[in-house]
Amino acid sequence: MQDTGIGARVRRKEDQRFLLGKGRYTDDINVAGQTWACFVRSPHAHAVIEGIDTAAAAAAPGVVAVFPGDDLAADGIGPLICGVTGPSDHGEPHRAPAHPALAQGKVNYVGDHVAVVIAETLAQARDAAELVEVDYRPLAAVTSTAAAASEGQPQIHDVAPGNVCFNWPFGDKAAVDEAFAGAHKVSSIELTNNRMVTNPMEPRAALGEYNAGTEEITLHMTTQNPHVHRLVLAAFNQLAPEHKLRVVGPDVGGGFGAKIFVYAEELVVGWACRKVNRPVKWTADRTEAFLADAHGRDHVTKAEMALDEHGKFLALRVHTTANLGAYLSTFATMVPSYLYAFLLAGQYSTPLIHSEVKAVFTNTAPVDASRGAGRPEATYLLERLVDICAADMGLDPTEIRRRNFIPQDAFPYQTPVVQCYDSGDYETALDQAIELADYPGFASRAAAAKERGKLRGIGFSSYVEACGIAPSAAVGQLGGGVGLWESAQVRFNPTGNVQVFTGTHSHGQGHETTFAQLVCDQLGVPFENIEVIHGDTAKTQFGMGTYGSRSLAVGGVAIAKACDKLIAKGKKIAAHAMEAAEGDIEFADGNYTVAGTDKAMSIAEVAFNAYVPHNYPEGVEPGFDENAFFDPMNFSFPAGTHVCEVEVDPDTGEVEIVAYTAVDDFGKLVNPMIVEGQVHGGIVHGIGQALLEGCQYGEDGQLLTASFMDYAMPRADNAPDFKIGYAPTDPPDNPLGVKGCGEAGAIGAPPAVINAIANAIGVRHLEMPATPETVWRACQAAR
Amino acid sequence: MLTINLAVNGQPVSGEVEARTLLVDFLREQLRLTGTHVGCDTSQCGACVVMIDGKSVKACTMLAAMADGAEVTTIEGLANGAELHPMQQAFMDHHGLQCGFCTPGMVMSGLDMVNRHGNDLDDATVRRELNGNICRCTGYQNIVKAIRTGAKAMEE
Numbered sequence: 001m002q003d004t005g006i007g008a009r010v011r012r013k014e015d016q017r018f019l020l021g022k023g024r025y026t027d028d029i030n031v032a033g034q035t036w037a038c039f040v041r042s043p044h045a046h047a048v049i050e051g052i053d054t055a056a057a058a059a060a061p062g063v064v065a066v067f068p069g070d071d072l073a074a075d076g077i078g079p080l081i082c083g084v085t086g087p088s089d090h091g092e093p094h095r096a097p098a099h100p101a102l103a104q105g106k107v108n109y110v111g112d113h114v115a116v117v118i119a120e121t122l123a124q125a126r127d128a129a130e131l132v133e134v135d136y137r138p139l140a141a142v143t144s145t146a147a148a149a150s151e152g153q154p155q156i157h158d159v160a161p162g163n164v165c166f167n168w169p170f171g172d173k174a175a176v177d178e179a180f181a182g183a184h185k186v187s188s189i190e191l192t193n194n195r196m197v198t199n200p201m202e203p204r205a206a207l208g209e210y211n212a213g214t215e216e217i218t219l220h221m222t223t224q225n226p227h228v229h230r231l232v233l234a235a236f237n238q239l240a241p242e243h244k245l246r247v248v249g250p251d252v253g254g255g256f257g258a259k260i261f262v263y264a265e266e267l268v269v270g271w272a273c274r275k276v277n278r279p280v281k282w283t284a285d286r287t288e289a290f291l292a293d294a295h296g297r298d299h300v301t302k303a304e305m306a307l308d309e310h311g312k313f314l315a316l317r318v319h320t321t322a323n324l325g326a327y328l329s330t331f332a333t334m335v336p337s338y339l340y341a342f343l344l345a346g347q348y349s350t351p352l353i354h355s356e357v358k359a360v361f362t363n364t365a366p367v368d369a370s371r372g373a374g375r376p377e378a379t380y381l382l383e384r385l386v387d388i389c390a391a392d393m394g395l396d397p398t399e400i401r402r403r404n405f406i407p408q409d410a411f412p413y414q415t416p417v418v419q420c421y422d423s424g425d426y427e428t429a430l431d432q433a434i435e436l437a438d439y440p441g442f443a444s445r446a447a448a449a450k451e452r453g454k455l456r457g458i459g460f461s462s463y464v465e466a467c468g469i470a471p472s473a474a475v476g477q478l479g480g481g482v483g484l485w486e487s488a489q490v491r492f493n494p495t496g497n498v499q500v501f502t503g504t505h506s507h508g509q510g511h512e513t514t515f516a517q518l519v520c521d522q523l524g525v526p527f528e529n530i531e532v533i534h535g536d537t538a539k540t541q542f543g544m545g546t547y548g549s550r551s552l553a554v555g556g557v558a559i560a561k562a563c564d565k566l567i568a569k570g571k572k573i574a575a576h577a578m579e580a581a582e583g584d585i586e587f588a589d590g591n592y593t594v595a596g597t598d599k600a601m602s603i604a605e606v607a608f609n610a611y612v613p614h615n616y617p618e619g620v621e622p623g624f625d626e627n628a629f630f631d632p633m634n635f636s637f638p639a640g641t642h643v644c645e646v647e648v649d650p651d652t653g654e655v656e657i658v659a660y661t662a663v664d665d666f667g668k669l670v671n672p673m674i675v676e677g678q679v680h681g682g683i684v685h686g687i688g689q690a691l692l693e694g695c696q697y698g699e700d701g702q703l704l705t706a707s708f709m710d711y712a713m714p715r716a717d718n719a720p721d722f723k724i725g726y727a728p729t730d731p732p733d734n735p736l737g738v739k740g741c742g743e744a745g746a747i748g749a750p751p752a753v754i755n756a757i758a759n760a761i762g763v764r765h766l767e768m769p770a771t772p773e774t775v776w777r778a779c780q781a782a783r
Numbered sequence: 784m785l786t787i788n789l790a791v792n793g794q795p796v797s798g799e800v801e802a803r804t805l806l807v808d809f810l811r812e813q814l815r816l817t818g819t820h821v822g823c824d825t826s827q828c829g830a831c832v833v834m835i836d837g838k839s840v841k842a843c844t845m846l847a848a849m850a851d852g853a854e855v856t857t858i859e860g861l862a863n864g865a866e867l868h869p870m871q872q873a874f875m876d877h878h879g880l881q882c883g884f885c886t887p888g889m890v891m892s893g894l895d896m897v898n899r900h901g902n903d904l905d906d907a908t909v910r911r912e913l914n915g916n917i918c919r920c921t922g923y924q925n926i927v928k929a930i931r932t933g934a935k936a937m938e939e
Contacts, residue, residue, distance in 0.1 A: 011875055018883030019871040021818015021858035025884065028817035123803070201822045201830060201884040201919050253820070253884030254919050286823035508882030508920045677878050680922030708827035708917065716913035716923040721906070745922075 005521035009673040012513040013532075014506070023251040026205040026220050027283045034207070035064050037269055037282040038125035040115040040132045041291065042107035045141035045363035045701020046154060049105050049114070049134060057117055057131040062124030065276050066132060067268075068115040069102035077101065077271050080262060081236045085479030086333030086359070087168040094166035097157035097361070099327040101237075101264035107136070108156055108326035109363050110703050111291025113264045118276055141363035141701035145192075145323040146300045148360035156326065156361045163361045165324055165333065170341050171354035171416065176306075179315035179352050183306035187389040193377045194768045195298035195323070195695040196688075197711060198370040200507075202253025203284035204293065206266040208273030216244045219270045223249035223535075224259045224505050225545020228482070230537050232262045232330070239270045249535040252507035256685070257369040258293045259507070260547050261330040265292070290706040295695055296370025298323035299336065299377050303385050305350075311393040313404050315352040318344060318381065322359045322367075329368035333359065338418075338478050339374030339466075345415035346382045347426045347462045347639060348404040353416050363701040369547065371685055371746040372465070379463045380768075383751030387459070388764055397460050397755070398434060401641075402427060405462075412732070419466055421637045422733040426462060429663045429727035430641045433460070436723050437643040437661040445645075455648040455779075456658075457760025461752035464639040467549035467740035470632035485631035486550070487543045488558035490519065490566055492624040494611035496604030497529040501627075503543010504555035505535050509742060510674045511551060517670050518556055518736075522563040523603055524590020541627060549740025552670065553636040557735050561628035569626065570606040576617035577601060577609055634733040636740050640664035642683070644752035648760045653776025655691060655757055657718070662748065663725040667739040675741050676724055682745020683722060688714035689746070690753035694769045712769075787851040791816070792860030800847040807831045807842035809850075810857060818858035818887050822917070829916030832888040832895075833857050839895035841915070858887035861894075870894055873933030874926075881920035892916050893930035902938040904931050 004010050017023055054066040072078060078101040086094030098104075103114050115132050119125035140154040147153060148163045156163055180186060206221040217240045223229045226247040234242040252259060265282055273280040284292070300321045306314040322336030341355045390400040405426040406413045413421045434440075442458050449456035469475060472483030487503040500519055506512060516530040533539055543555070567587050574592035575582040584595045593600045609616065610624035645659040662679055669675050692712035696704040705711035730737050750768060757770050757778075766778040788797045791814060798813050810816045810833070819842055822828035831842040834856035861868040867875065870893050880886040896904055896912050909927045918926060 012878070014883070015875040015880060016865070016867070018880055018886050019858075019867055019874055019890070020862055020865075021816070021887055023818070023883045025817075025820070027821070028811075030812070030815075123801070199919055201828060201882065201917065202820070203822070251883065253822075254882040256919065283821075286825065286828075510881070673878050677881060677921060677925060680924050681881065681920045682922070684922035685919070707825045708823050709825050713827075713917050713919070715917065716927060717907075717910040719922065719924075721924050721927075722922070 004527035005517055006670050008517065008671065010513055010517055010527065010671055012510050013516060014510065014512045025202055025251045025253055026207060026222050029207055029220055031209060031279045034279040034281055035118050035120060035276065036122040036125045037272060037280050038117045038129040039113055039265060040117065040129050040134065042110060042112040042114055044107060044136050044138050045110050046139040046156065047107050047136040048139065049103060049107065050137050051135040052115060053133040054115065056133065057128040060128040060131055062120035063128045064118040064120065064278065066115060066117050067272065069100055069104050072102045072268065072271065073100065073104060075271065076238050078237050078267060080264060081232065082328035082332055083232065083330050083481040084334040086166050087337045089166040089168060094333055095160035095164065096328055097159050101267050109365055110701055111365060112326065116268050116272060118272055118280055143362050143364050143697040143699065143701050145298055145321055145360065145362065148323065148362045149358060156363060160361055165359040165361060167358045168337055169356045172352060173354045176315045176317055176352045176354040180306045180317065183314055184309040185307045185392055186304055187307065187385065187392045188304040189385050189388050189765060190302045191381065191384060191765060192767050193297045193299040193380055194689060196296040196370055196693050197290055197695050198256045198258035198293060198296055199289065199713060200254030200256055200258055203286060203289045204259065204265065205283040206269040207279065207281045208269040209279045210274040210277060212277060216246060217270050217274060218246045218248065219266065220248045220250060221266050222252050222259050223247060224255040224507060224547055226505060226535055226537050227503065227542045228545050229262060233267060233270060237267050239267060246538045249505050255507045256371040257296065257373060257547060261294050261368055286708065287706050290711065291703060292365060294329045294366050294368035295325065296367065297377060298367050301381050303381055305385055305389050307389060307393060311395050311400050311403050313348055313350040316344060316350050318355040320355065320357045322357055323362050323364065324359050325362060325364045325366035327366050329366035332366060332368045334480065335369050335374045340378050342418045343375050343378035343466060344382060345417050346379065347406060347464050349406045351416060364697050372743045373548065375465045376747045376750060379747050380751045383461045383463065384754060384765065387755045387758065391764065398430060401430060401460065401462050420634065421464065422634055423729040423731040424464065424637060424639050424665060425727060425729050426639060429639065429665060430462060432725050432727050433641040433643050433661050433663040436663060436725050437645065437659065449647050455650055455760040457646050457648065457756045459644045459752045459755025459759055460641060461748050461755060462641045463748040464637055465744060465747050466635040466637055467743060468553035468632060468636035469548050469550065470554065470635060472631050482544065483631065484544055485629050486555040486558045487541045487627065487629045488555065488562045489541055489627040490559060490562040492607035494608055496607055498523065498525050500530060500532045500559060501540040502532060502534045502555050502559065503540060504551040505546045509546065509551060514552060514670050514674060515556065515559055518559055519563060522560060523566065525603065549742040552738050553734055553740050554630060554632055556738060558628050558630040560736055561630055562626045565626035565628060566624060570603055572617050572620050573606045573609050574601050577615060632733065636731065636734060638664060638666050638739040638741060638744050640744065640748060642748040642752040644756040646756040646760055648757060648775060650779040653772035653779060655770060655775055657687065657720055660720060661723040662745065663727050664744055665727050665729050665739065666741045667728055667731050667734065668737040670738065678741045679724055679745050680722060682743060683749045684714050684719050685746040686749025687719055687753055690750045690768050690770060691718065692769050785848050787848055789850050789852060790854045792856055802848060804847045805843055806845040806847045806850050809847035810842060816857050816859050820884055820887060822884065827917065829888040829892060830885050832891040834891060834894065837898065839891055858890060869936035870933035873929040873936060877925050877929040877932060879921065879926045879929030885916060885918045889916050889918065889926055893933055896930060897934045897937055902934045904934045
């Protein structure tokens with residue numbers, strides 16, 4: 001069983017259908033009688049709607065219906081909600097403006113939803129959408145993160161004076177101030193964390209079907225969390241009672257956070273299919289994805305570190321302004337607060353930390369979680385600042401990190417910012433990274449590059465991240481409206497094959513393979529006899545879905561617990577069948593044996609007995625099917641050191657990443673092939689942020705980067721092959737000994753890349769994305 | 784409406800299309816060959832790459848009417864039943880796909896590289912040639928490996 005169990009590089013079960021073109025994504029599904037939806041979106045960043053005339057659109061060929069916001073409101077649908085009570089603003093609650101799914105009298109960003117047209121074909125819906133006449137009275141707009149809360153800026157929401165959502169101080173300010181007053185040296189940095197558009201390759205889509213006979217709505221949609229979508233749509237948006245709403249996330253083409261949230265379009269499609277009593281389908285084009293998917297990042301920060309004469313960090317002070325966009329998206333308030341400030345210790349034993357986060361509204365698309373969510377922002381800030389500290393102290397960047405690492409024998413380690421890290425060995429990861437990246441040989445490589453007219457630089461980034469958010473009680477204390485446990489059901493069929501139902505959702509992560517390996521290992525059932533089922537509220541038990549690198553660390557444990565229950569029940573059945581005491585039954589490699597005898601029975605035979613209980617123990621229920629829920633004790637804390645080596649052409653500002661090394665601690669690896677894939681993808685996501693991706697709004701609020709022509713996604717020639725290593729520790733708070741791995745690359749990479757470029761050019765800082773223009777200017781300034 | 788006649792995956796096909804109908808929409812909506820995907824509106828992402836008369840084409844850059852008389856191969860036309868084409872097999876063997884959405888276009892672009900550059904592809908060539916295909920999941924390294932291996936395997 002070893003070749004398909006835990007630790008094996010098993011090829012993925014899901015690949016065959018994808019490679020044959022037999023994947024089934026939402027837009028691939030057509031149903032009889034289907035109509036198409038097209039949304040009328042605001043062309044203005046900020047405007048009052050004086051009137052909407054739908055007559056011409058309604059009379060256009062093929063149009064079934066045209067609905068402005070009033071129709072939605074009249075049916076009591078919406079508004080959209082933020083599911084996290086934000087951090088308090090000096091004791092006051094955060095400001096939460098109303099967020100109608102279709103605008104009510106005012107629009108607040110370009111792409112804001114004004115009306116929906118339903119027609120027989122997509123082309124007809126699009127043509128008719130052009131005919132909806134909206135009388136806008138444009139208002140002045142504000143898009144700048146830094147300026148949003150300044151005097152004299154346009155006011156977006158009445159409930160949020162000065163465009164401030166919250167202003168959240170956190171930590172012991174007096175103690176931090178005192179540490180700064182007595183510091184040997186203070187290093188500081190001001191930086192921007194550039195706004196990203198998440199851009200999974202499959203655009204969002206939804207297909208709503210209403211059955212008037214059962215009064216049930218079925219919504220196929222691009223979701224990372226079908227049950228969460230169903231819950232919010234039912235409980236808060238009044239789409240339908242939960243038991244009359246089925247949400248299906250079939251094959252989903254990437255998420256990275258963008259498909260967690262409850263957006264206007266999916267809600268409107270669900271409502272409209274009942275309204276017109278016809279199936280309604282909507283698929284975003286890429287420009288709609290740029291306009292109306294939740295964006296990520298977008299911080300402006302000033303930070304200072306107080307150091308002693310040995311380069312030890314005494315205290316950290318952080319002032320951040322975070323752009324939340326025009327409205328609060330589903331988890332928006334959590335991202336720049338708890339997912340950010342709680343990570344500011346990083347890998348270091350900094351004893352005192354104070355942060356102040358001001359979250360502001362602007363006339364831009366809502367901002368929410370995107371691969372890493374808060375943790376890339378914290379890590380970028382910290383790892384850039386640590387390099388500045390090293391320069392100010394005259395220390396090697398690896399040396400200052402080493403001097404400040406939380407020592408390996410200090411775990412579990414309580415940071416001053418809430419988190420208690422359960423395991424880590426940061427120095428071992430750094431040592432391995434130094435060796436794998438051949439840091440000692442860097443000087444000669446740099447000298448050789450100089451001969452060729454290139455500036456070669458090396459950058460380190462030692463990150464820690466907190467994923468698999470838990471336990472539920474802590475989530476509740478932080479204002480989260482949900483619990484963050486996970487569920488599983490493991491069902492033997494009478495013929496001995498196994499169906500695993502998980503509450504997580506796979507959209508590229510390979511759960512169908514990884515989870516089957518877990519079950520194969522634990523139950524000893526052949527890998528090919530195990531099928532993992534997810535993504536349909538009518539098939540699986542309630543689950544919380546996939547985001548925040550939680551699926552294995554939380555969902556995997558739920559599966560293991562369900563397997564434990566099966567094994568335990570099977571002991572009773574096997575004992576009866578083999579006429580032995582239950583205490584004498586042992587289970588290993590898929591077989592129940594009677595200790596000290598050659599009597600044996602496979603788990604498949606036990607399952608058969610459970611379904612055909614002719615010779616069966618008294619008091620034991622028939623059937624071989626168990627479910628389990630797992631609420632973890634703690635977050636999961638992956639960590640590692642990434643090393644980036646670049647060559648900069650000072651004449652053109654072009655940056656080539658010539659080498660990249662990642663040494664990570666993900667605990668135990670279930671499928672190293674899949675983990676490597678996650679790491680590769682995360683690193684390139686981070687390289688994208690560092691070198692290429694920058695979402696830009698004009699001062700008038702127009703989105704200047706609304707297609708792949710204008711927004712530079714990383715391509716195959718933007719990165720080299722990666723050197724990957726592991727420095728695992730055993731996390732005591734996780735029963736499987738696993739950690740999350742999906743976001744680590746996107747967290748570790750940006751500072752590694754920018755540290756390398758700054759090192760190459762010899763400047764303290766340059767902003768992301770480090771485009772040739774930015775780098776060329778930095779080179780000129782450094783001369 | 785225009786009538787078009789073409790061969791898709793070796794089968795003769797005819798259809799009625801509007802002048803504005805894109806080839807990718809004809810394949811997906813009329814022939815229901817949904818393996819060819821649409822990931823953008825500007826011919827950047829490459830999720831819709833198909834083979835037309837032996838050359839790779841982004842099916843979103845071409846009107847269905849322009850494919851009249853052409854031989855079109857989509858991702859559905861590569862395998863022999865469940866037996867994968869060597870290029871498809873290489874993607875599976877080297878974990879060259881995650882969410883699967885860009886994958887059909889990646890496989891088609893790989894085949895086009897073999898047509899134009901032969902079976903012995905180096906990393907730099909593959910990375911350069913993939914400029915018209917975007918993947919958000921894999922970080923490309925395993926796609927490059929898969930295409931190089933698949934190209935080699937096609938020689939055998």
